[in-house]
Amino acid sequence: MKIDIKDLNKIEFWTVSVIYGFAIMLLISNGSDSHISTPYNFELARINFSYFSNYFMPGLFKYSILYFSFLLLNFCCLPQLYKKTNTGVNLSILFAVYLVSGLVLSIAQTYSQAYILVQYDNLDEAYDHIFFKGFTYAGWVVVLTAIYVALKKLIIHLIENKGEESNKRMKLEIAFASAFWFVGILVWLSIGVDFEVILCWTLVVGACAFLTIYSIYYLIPTTLAQEKRFRHFFGKNILLTLLFTIPLGLIAVVITGRGEMFPIVNAFHIPAQLLISTPLAWYIYKTRNATDQQIFTLKKELGKSDANLGFLKSQINPHFLFNALNTLYGTALQEKADRTGEGIQKLGDMMRFMLHENMQDKISLTRDIDYLNNYIELQKLRTSTTVDILIKTEIEEQLADLKISPMLLIPFVENAFKHGISLQSPSHIKVTLQTKANMLYFDVNNSIHLKADGDPEKINSGIGLQNVKQRLNLLYPKxxxxxxxxxxxxxxxxxTLNLD
Incomplete structure (x- = not known):
């Protein structure tokens, strides 16, 4: 499966642009002091607050530099670095993005967090703190964007390259979960949330990813093998979700040192597992299982079709060979060496065709027509002494390099000679073939002479045409x-045959 990078880039661009636009709308909508806490902080520091200078413009510059930095890193700089193309130039761009974004973020914070300045003994110390925080923030943006691009490349690689199917799928799902987590981290950082929110996001998403993958590859197959239904699977997932509440809550408490994080994390963990992770795992498994079953059925039917096609070919080849030998036998009885030699030569060409081209799926239309002409000329040798037999061909010379499945046309001509020629009665056969673009038009018209009741050809009548009908349905459906x-x-x- 090949991923269209241009389409993926469009999706990424519009997704990030929508998030950027939404952030700007939030800035505008929070125009009144009642919607934001910043004025209160300024009031405590006894500093005049300006919505435009201390809130809107710093936020606008902050979101804008994050937006344009991501676009430049994701679409231009980092992909080239991973490909090791123009490394020096792209490293310079990367460093410039870091410096500019760090500078813009730091200056924006000096306005949006001016109330911090009064907490320090001198302005230099305050600016050092703000600028250090701004450049650290910019560094995290660069690092997380680089990880996001690496995860994206990993996902594309897993999709496009074949491997052991179950391992490939599991790696792909882990990569998607990791990418989802990093996108969330980027969004939270751009909004400027507290560390506790990022920790809660990480723990909940990690637990959801683990239980979803565990359910798909073990829990659901085990449940269905025991002939249980979704209700039984849901019950097992409730127990697992409750078991996970203890380690998740303890991790949150240990990292933050705050006891209230235990119920907060689990307040998000339990609904996410039961309302999102559990039904999602069931849906993915059932959908994938149905798709696998369809693929298995198609492969099985394809194997049957290949076997039938091989059997049909094995029926056709000996039939032509015996007809040719009978023709040569009749020619030899006439004791004309030249004509016998010509017949042997054409028979050799036909046998080479059957040994080589006939075993291929597609051959040149020109080669198939050569075989057709050899067969007709060979039959003319048998009927040349009878004046009441008219054999006419209008076969167009092929200049285009068209391909066709071998031995599709000859059964119609063979059928015409089998039933349309009589050495005792007037007979005629007309064969026409022409192509226009990728379309082939083939016509065979012949007289009919009934076989005697004891003639074996009458018993086998229709087998060749039935075979070619089956082959047409298998090889050229619709x-x-x-x-x-x-x-x-x-x-x-x-x-009429479409050779495209």
Whole structure:
């Protein structure tokens, strides 16, 4: 499976642009002091607050520099660095993005967090703190964007490259979960949330990813093997979710040192597991299982079709060979060495065709027509001494390099000679073939002479045409039209074939 990078880039661009636009709308909508806590902090520090200078413009610059930095790193700089193309130039761009974004973020914070300045003994110390925080923030943006691009490349690699199916799928799902987590981290950082929010996001997403993958590859197959239903699986997931509340809560408490984080983390963990992770795992497994079953059925049917096609070919080849040998036998009885030699030469060409081209899936239309012409010329040797037999061909010379499945046309001609030629009665055969673009038009018209009741050809009548009908349905489904008409004296075949 090949990923269209241009389409993926469009999705990323518009997703990030929508998030950026939403952030700007939040800035505008929070125009009144009642919606934001910043004025209160300024009031405590006894500093005048300006919504435009201390809130809107710093936020606008902050979101804008994050937006444009991500676009530049994600679409231009980092992909080239991973490819090791123009390394020096792209490293310079990367460093410039870090410096500019760090500078813009730091200056924006000196306005949006001016109330911090009064907490320090001198302005230099306060600015050192703000600028250090701004450049640290910019560094995290660069690092997380680099990890995001690396995860994206990993996901694309897993999708495009074949491997052991279950391992490949599991790696792909882990990569998607990691990418989802990092996108969330980027969003939280751009909004400027506290560390506790990022920790809660990490623990909940990690637990959801683990239980989803565990359910898909073990819990659901085990449940279905025991002939249980979704209700039983849901019950097991409730127990697992409750068991996970203890380690998740303890991790949050240990890292933050705050006891209230235990119920806060689990307040998000339990609904996420039961309302999102559990139904999602069930849906993915059932959908994937149905798809795998369809693929297995198609492969099974394809194997049957290949076997049938091979059997049909094995039926056709000996039939032509025996017909040719009978023709040569009749020619030899006439004791004309030149004509016998010509017949042997054409027979050799036909046998080479059957040994080589006939075993291929597709061959040049020119080679198939050569075989057709050799067969007709060989049959003319047998009927040349009878004046009441008219054999006419209008086969167009092929200049385009068209391909066709071998041995599709010859059964119609062979059928015409089998039933349309009589050495005792007037007979005629007309074969026409032409192509227009990728379309092939093939017509065979012949007289009809009934076989005697004891003739083996009468018993086998129709086998060749039945075989070619099956082959057309197998090889050219919905790409051919076959019309067969029969009257008391004539037999007519028209085949239209799309060789594209």
């Amino acid at each position: 790409k051919h039209e076959l019309i067969i008409r029969e009257s008391a004296r004539e037999f007519y075949v028209h085949l």
